[in-house]
Amino acid sequence: MRNAINCDIKIKHLTRVEGHGNIRILIKDGQVKKASWDVVETPRFFEAILVGKQWENAPVLCGRICGICSIGHTLASIRATEKAFGMVPSMQTERLRLLLKHMETLQSHILHLYFLIAPDFLGADSAIELIKTHTEEIQRAARLKLLANDGGDLVGGRRLHPIRTVVGGFTMLPDRRKLATLRQRLYAALPDLNKTADLFGSFTIPDFFRETEFVSLQANGSYPFIGGQLMSSDGVVKEEEDYLAMTNEYMVDHSTSKWSKLSRKSMAVGALARVNNNFTALHPSAREIAGQLGLQPISYNPFMNNFAQLVECVHVVQDSILLIDELLGSDWQESRQQVIPIAGHGTGAVEVPRGILYHWYQFDGDGRITKADCVIPTSQNNGNIHHDIKAMVQELADQGKTDHEIRLLAEMLVRAYDPCISCSVH
Amino acid sequence: MQKIRTYLGIEIKYPKTAFFELSSCEGCQLQILNKEATLLNFLDLVEIVNFREVMSNRSNDYEIAFVEGSVTRADEVTQLLEIRQQAKTLVALGSCACFGGVNQLKNRFQNLEWVKKEVYGNHPIETQEVRPLSDFVTVDFSIYGCPVKKEEVEEIVTNLVLGKSIEHPRYPVCMECTANGNICLFNLGEPCLGPVTRAGCDAWCPNNRMGCWGCRGPADDANLRQLQKIMDDHNIPRQAMFDRLECFGGFTSAMKEMDR
Numbered sequence: 001m002r003n004a005i006n007c008d009i010k011i012k013h014l015t016r017v018e019g020h021g022n023i024r025i026l027i028k029d030g031q032v033k034k035a036s037w038d039v040v041e042t043p044r045f046f047e048a049i050l051v052g053k054q055w056e057n058a059p060v061l062c063g064r065i066c067g068i069c070s071i072g073h074t075l076a077s078i079r080a081t082e083k084a085f086g087m088v089p090s091m092q093t094e095r096l097r098l099l100l101k102h103m104e105t106l107q108s109h110i111l112h113l114y115f116l117i118a119p120d121f122l123g124a125d126s127a128i129e130l131i132k133t134h135t136e137e138i139q140r141a142a143r144l145k146l147l148a149n150d151g152g153d154l155v156g157g158r159r160l161h162p163i164r165t166v167v168g169g170f171t172m173l174p175d176r177r178k179l180a181t182l183r184q185r186l187y188a189a190l191p192d193l194n195k196t197a198d199l200f201g202s203f204t205i206p207d208f209f210r211e212t213e214f215v216s217l218q219a220n221g222s223y224p225f226i227g228g229q230l231m232s233s234d235g236v237v238k239e240e241e242d243y244l245a246m247t248n249e250y251m252v253d254h255s256t257s258k259w260s261k262l263s264r265k266s267m268a269v270g271a272l273a274r275v276n277n278n279f280t281a282l283h284p285s286a287r288e289i290a291g292q293l294g295l296q297p298i299s300y301n302p303f304m305n306n307f308a309q310l311v312e313c314v315h316v317v318q319d320s321i322l323l324i325d326e327l328l329g330s331d332w333q334e335s336r337q338q339v340i341p342i343a344g345h346g347t348g349a350v351e352v353p354r355g356i357l358y359h360w361y362q363f364d365g366d367g368r369i370t371k372a373d374c375v376i377p378t379s380q381n382n383g384n385i386h387h388d389i390k391a392m393v394q395e396l397a398d399q400g401k402t403d404h405e406i407r408l409l410a411e412m413l414v415r416a417y418d419p420c421i422s423c424s425v426h
Numbered sequence: 427m428q429k430i431r432t433y434l435g436i437e438i439k440y441p442k443t444a445f446f447e448l449s450s451c452e453g454c455q456l457q458i459l460n461k462e463a464t465l466l467n468f469l470d471l472v473e474i475v476n477f478r479e480v481m482s483n484r485s486n487d488y489e490i491a492f493v494e495g496s497v498t499r500a501d502e503v504t505q506l507l508e509i510r511q512q513a514k515t516l517v518a519l520g521s522c523a524c525f526g527g528v529n530q531l532k533n534r535f536q537n538l539e540w541v542k543k544e545v546y547g548n549h550p551i552e553t554q555e556v557r558p559l560s561d562f563v564t565v566d567f568s569i570y571g572c573p574v575k576k577e578e579v580e581e582i583v584t585n586l587v588l589g590k591s592i593e594h595p596r597y598p599v600c601m602e603c604t605a606n607g608n609i610c611l612f613n614l615g616e617p618c619l620g621p622v623t624r625a626g627c628d629a630w631c632p633n634n635r636m637g638c639w640g641c642r643g644p645a646d647d648a649n650l651r652q653l654q655k656i657m658d659d660h661n662i663p664r665q666a667m668f669d670r671l672e673c674f675g676g677f678t679s680a681m682k683e684m685d686r
Binding site for chain 1: 447448449450451452453454455456457459460462463465466469474477478479480481482483484498499502527528529531532535540541542544545546547549551553572573630631633634635636639665666669673
């Protein structure tokens with residue numbers, strides 16, 4: 001019989017994630033005494049900041065909740081405001097917003113896969129170290145990221161904290177010739193994504209499973225990103241406006257971020273939740289990559305979230321090509337509709353890279369915000385991360401793993417969720 | 427890294443550089459990773475020894491510290507003082523670090539208890555009035571913007587490495603916008619802080635037909651009363667101007683002299 005292990009791990013401010021979170025693990029005589037995910041990020045109080053502000057401030061301010069998914073926050077903010085005012089975006093605006101959303105998904109997933117995750121599997125400290133040892137791979141990552149960011153600049157005016165996106169539509173429309181060039185570059189990126197799949201397919205994904213509930217938007221003909229019904233893998237279906245019944249936020253002592261749950265003690269959102277819940281709505285070539293990577297719904301291995309992101313990269317590139325074809329197939333219409341504020345409230349649900357995001361605002365008759373609520377993907381994942389760590393660490397303790405292995409796997413587990421911690425505390 | 431580089435015959439060192447973040451969206455650090463075409467050359471300018479968002483190893487032996495974010499909790503004051511003690515050069519990265527950024531909008535209620543309750547109910551949470559870095563430590567250089575512009579960061583870092591001086595434009599965004607041949611947004615009825623905001627962003631927002639929100643703070647000799655007159659002449663609601671002026675914290679003291 002193996003010796004029962006003892007280990008005491010304190011990770012302060014986990015690296016290669018956005019924001020500040022700690023991992024604490026204490027094992028005595030093979031028994032897990034403590035295994036915990038603690039969010040220590042400083043809160044910025046966006047929901048209070050919004051109170052009293054005119055409607056036009058909301059997307060500008062809320063985009064600043066997050067540096068990685070600012071496009072998603074901006075779009076959720078705009079959707080909540082437009083719904084409160086009873087506005088329906090034009091088909092052209094919807095297409096442009098989705099194209100912009102796709103550029104963010106691609107940018108964020110590539111950043112996560114190559115810069116934050118790959119170093120763990122390649123035994124490196126950071127992507128900076130990989131520049132020397134894996135030059136081709138890092139150049140490929142830079143190429144894909146550049147493409148997505150250029151697309152973001154073209155449609156949103158800026159990749160980070162977009163400029164052209166406003167309530168009612170866009171301040172300016174993209175140059176049609178540049179859209180055609182973007183289409184060509186997206187097409188040319190497909191071989192790079194195949195090579196990415198080859199690379200990630202060569203990594204050994206830790207063998208860990210824990211059943212949980214996956215929450216996402218529900219497909220309605222297409223793989224969903226902006227608005228629509230909400231669903232869970234346990235069979236819960238709600239309207240967008242009933243988001244509170246899906247999120248059930250609560251506070252725990254060891255976290256400045258709120259936590260969420262639905263039918264079980266924790267739930268998961270993000271690429272894996274979306275792929276699990278809406279697999280058949282993915283583009284056929286995205287499903288093909290999923291097959292190649294051994295990702296079949298429903299997968300309960302949280303490390304599979306990395307592969308699910310890669311599958312989504314293929315989907316968004318293919319879908320962006322279709323969207324550009326549709327945009328170039330018709331003449332430009334008016335870029336922006338007039339906004340007439342009315343008293344009321346609205347919810348905007350958007351699938352951002354790390355999962356489903358909700359913004360809810362209430363307005364008075366002058367279009368001033370009287371109350372606001374933002375529910376962030378990572379706050380919905382925090383409980384799941386915490387319970388995954390507990391379950392995995394007990395398994396590792398039973399297998400008699402070393403401190404070093406337990407520490408690395410716990411870090412990799414949290415990174416697999418691609419947490420956006422400052423966002424979750426906002 | 428033991429390469430030898432020279433500039434005008436003089437050897438240049440690879441300064442050990444660290445990145446830190448206080449309360450922020452970490453977007454300015456993300457901008458450092460953007461502009462992929464020159465990223466690898468940029469990373470070769472310095473020796474990065476601490477950048478939590480992208481690397482695991484961390485060293486407290488550094489000469490240049492970039493600090494993103496504003497100060498909103500006591501532990502951030504301690505961290506900032508430690509960074510100041512170690513760094514030969516401390517750079518405030520982005521509007522949160524320079525002015526408090528959007529975070530400082532919570533100060534306007536002058537009621538921290540209400541702010542806490544609005545978001546966390548009765549759950550205890552620690553926070554304080556949002557302050558820029560310069561309220562606690564000497565800041566050697568400021569890089570303005572929300573987000574910072576990568577071209578400007580590249581230029582400033584290059585100058586730092588070469589020991590050249592760093593100067594910000596003294597003139598306003600309006601001049602860059604005019605030089606770019608944009609339609610004046612006032613003529614379209616859009617509020618814009620271009621006439622009073624420090625240039626250097628190449629009129630990023632007005633180029634995209636969005637009025638300036640003042641994220642870079644005031645230009646030298648910014649004339650807010652004249653701005654108000656322009657806005658009034660174009661029938662732009664005062665509220666729209668004040669919303670922008672207070673958005674990033676750069677105009678806080680200049681605004682005290684204005685009539686609401």
